[in-house]
Amino acid sequence: MTDEPSGDRRAVGDWQGLGDLVALATERLTAPVEGIHDAIADRWFGIAGPGAASGRKAYGALTATMYQSVRFTGSVLGAALGFGAAMAGSLNRTRPLWRSTLGSGIQSTANAVWGDELERRNSNLSIELSLRDTDGDPIRTDPTALALAFPEPTPRLVVLLHGLGETERCFQGRVEDDGITAGMSEILAADSFTPLLVRYNTGRHVSDNGAALSSLLEETVRSWPVGVEEIGFVGNSMGGLLARSTLYAGLAADHHWTGLVEHVVTLGSPHLGAPLEKGANLIAWALGFAPESRPLREFINQRSAGIKDLRFGAIREDDWRGEDPDALLVDTVGEPSRLGRAEQHFIAGVVTTEPTHPIGVLLGDLVVRVGSGIGRGRRRIEATDIRIVGRRRHFDLLHDPIVQKQVRDWLGVETGVRRG
Numbered sequence: 001m002t003d004e005p006s007g008d009r010r011a012v013g014d015w016q017g018l019g020d021l022v023a024l025a026t027e028r029l030t031a032p033v034e035g036i037h038d039a040i041a042d043r044w045f046g047i048a049g050p051g052a053a054s055g056r057k058a059y060g061a062l063t064a065t066m067y068q069s070v071r072f073t074g075s076v077l078g079a080a081l082g083f084g085a086a087m088a089g090s091l092n093r094t095r096p097l098w099r100s101t102l103g104s105g106i107q108s109t110a111n112a113v114w115g116d117e118l119e120r121r122n123s124n125l126s127i128e129l130s131l132r133d134t135d136g137d138p139i140r141t142d143p144t145a146l147a148l149a150f151p152e153p154t155p156r157l158v159v160l161l162h163g164l165g166e167t168e169r170c171f172q173g174r175v176e177d178d179g180i181t182a183g184m185s186e187i188l189a190a191d192s193f194t195p196l197l198v199r200y201n202t203g204r205h206v207s208d209n210g211a212a213l214s215s216l217l218e219e220t221v222r223s224w225p226v227g228v229e230e231i232g233f234v235g236n237s238m239g240g241l242l243a244r245s246t247l248y249a250g251l252a253a254d255h256h257w258t259g260l261v262e263h264v265v266t267l268g269s270p271h272l273g274a275p276l277e278k279g280a281n282l283i284a285w286a287l288g289f290a291p292e293s294r295p296l297r298e299f300i301n302q303r304s305a306g307i308k309d310l311r312f313g314a315i316r317e318d319d320w321r322g323e324d325p326d327a328l329l330v331d332t333v334g335e336p337s338r339l340g341r342a343e344q345h346f347i348a349g350v351v352t353t354e355p356t357h358p359i360g361v362l363l364g365d366l367v368v369r370v371g372s373g374i375g376r377g378r379r380r381i382e383a384t385d386i387r388i389v390g391r392r393r394h395f396d397l398l399h400d401p402i403v404q405k406q407v408r409d410w411l412g413v414e415t416g417v418r419r420g
Contacts, residue, residue: 014097017125019081021110024117026074028302034067035295042291104136104167108202112165115203116305129200129212131220132168134185136199141219150194155229158193158411159217159246160185161200163237164306168197170236170398181399184234184407191408193232196220202238203304207317210245214255217246221257232263232411236398237368238310240269240346245315247339261342265407267397268349268365271381272372273312278329281311285328301326313372336381343384345410347403348373349392360390367394385410 038060045056098107111118111127118126131139131149139149146153160171172183185195198216200209221228235243243264250258280300287297305325312331314320319333348370352360355370364370370388375381387406389397397403 011096013124014103015081015084017107017123018097019078020118020121020123020125021078022081023075023078024114024121024123026078027071028114028299030067030070030074032295032299034063035298036292037063037067039291039295099136101169104169108167108199109165111201111203112304112306113203114302114304115201116205117203117302119201119204127199127201129198129209129216131216132197132199134172134197136167136169141216141223143223143225146220146223147225150225153225154192154194155226156193156232157196157221157224157228157230158188158232158234159196159198159213159243160188161198161233161235161239161242162202163239164202164310166202166236168199171195171197171234174399181401182404184398184404187404187408188234188411191411193411200242201306203306205305205317205320206238206241206245206309206315207249207319209242209306210315211249211253213242213246214250214253214257217250217257218253218255221260228257228260230262231257231260232265233261234265234267234407234411235269236267237269237394238306240264240266241271241309241313241315244271244339244344247342248316248337251340258340261340263345263411264339264342265345265347265410266373267347267403267407268368268373268394269346270310270368270372271313271346271375272377272379273331274310274368274372276367277307277311280307281326281329284326331378333379335379336375338382343410344375344381345385345387345407346374346381346383347387347389347397347406349389349394349397351391351393353390355388355390365392365394365397 041056041059041063045052045059097103107125107127110125115126131141133139133149139145160168162168162170171185173181173186174183185197188195198213200213217231221231233243233246235241243266247258247261247264280303284297284300287293287300308325309315309320312333314333316334323330323332348368349365350357350360350370351363351366354360361370364373371377374386374388375383389400389402392400
């Protein structure tokens with residue numbers, strides 16, 4: 001493993017990444033405005049007849065120059081931020097951007113929306129999948145680094161995987177009106193587990209992240225300070241898909257760590273797809289009928305591969321390779337297969353008090369419907385246990401005491417033995 005960059009170098013990279021974001025956002029936001037402008041101009045000049053052709057050409061050249069200047073300004077500003085960061089870094093005057101909760105939240109949101117493009121551009125803004133400490137700093141997977149990061153290692157590991165646009169901080173405690181509530185990582189750490197906090201680029205394909213995480217876990221288990229006896233996963237929202245994808249990838253690669261996995265627990269995960277992504281797909285398709293709205297279709301379709309994977313719960317490369325990612329509601333996800341010897345446990349939330357109420361079944365937790373959260377629908381994902389919790393919205397699940405207790409029970413926190 002290569003050494004992690006120093007604090008100064010990371011700070012320079014943060015500001016260069018901000019420059020990349022400015023340039024990319026300018027490019028992506030300018031395109032639909034220009035396209036709509038051109039389409040409206042085409043319609044009105046078309047009404048004027050063939051005699052207006054020369055006027056249309058001159059007008060088009062003028063507006064093209066105007067929008068190109070906007071894109072150029074964004075690129076120059078982005079480059080200036082990068083250059084200024086490099087100069088300030090040489091004088092040790094650069095402050096990090098993404099270390100704070102707010103900064104990491106901005107970075108993770110940008111990765112959720114355009115993370116695949118940021119990776120293609122090799123941007124410093126792109127998040128590299130890695131273990132993180134409680135301060136959000138990356139942890140190397142060599143024996144020395146792991147021993148320093150985990151001074152009291154246990155043989156029981158639990159991998160905590162956040163959702164779309166989030167970071168590993170979601171598993172830590174948070175301030176509520178009635179005080180500070182414990183996070184999942186603190187609770188499990190007190191129960192003989194060593195939590196492994198993972199941060200990843202949620203705009204990449206889930207399967208790409210799964211393959212990368214499988215390799216990371218192979219290195220981690222090999223270098224762990226004590227012998228690993230058991231591994232569990234807790235995945236929140238998209239993190240549940242990543243947990244299953246990682247185990248699929250590890251089994252395909254014959255990685256040693258897969259034989260140690262006892263439990264996979266998911267919280268509000270869209271195993272069969274998310275209505276919001278299906279809605280975005282439908283809206284983009286509808287916008288393609290009129291020339292004036294087609295630029296908006298192109299803009300919406302530029303959302304990341306990771307978001308599009310949520311349409312039907314794609315977790316393997318075969319689920320999307322060679323398929324049109326913008327085809328209207330075409331489910332290309334294959335039938336699920338077993339995840340080795342691991343037991344799967346699914347929790348879903350509903351906004352109604354009674355979990356079986358028709359409105360609750362329809363709306364789910366306002367992000368994921370019940371059938372998708374428990375893997376029951378057009379496809380059926382075999383689970384050892386399912387639980388539907390009433391009066392819970394999507395973002396309530398992770399810090400809910402009832403959900404936390406259920407996760408502890410399923411993981412077998414008291415004795416370390418497997419539980420049904």
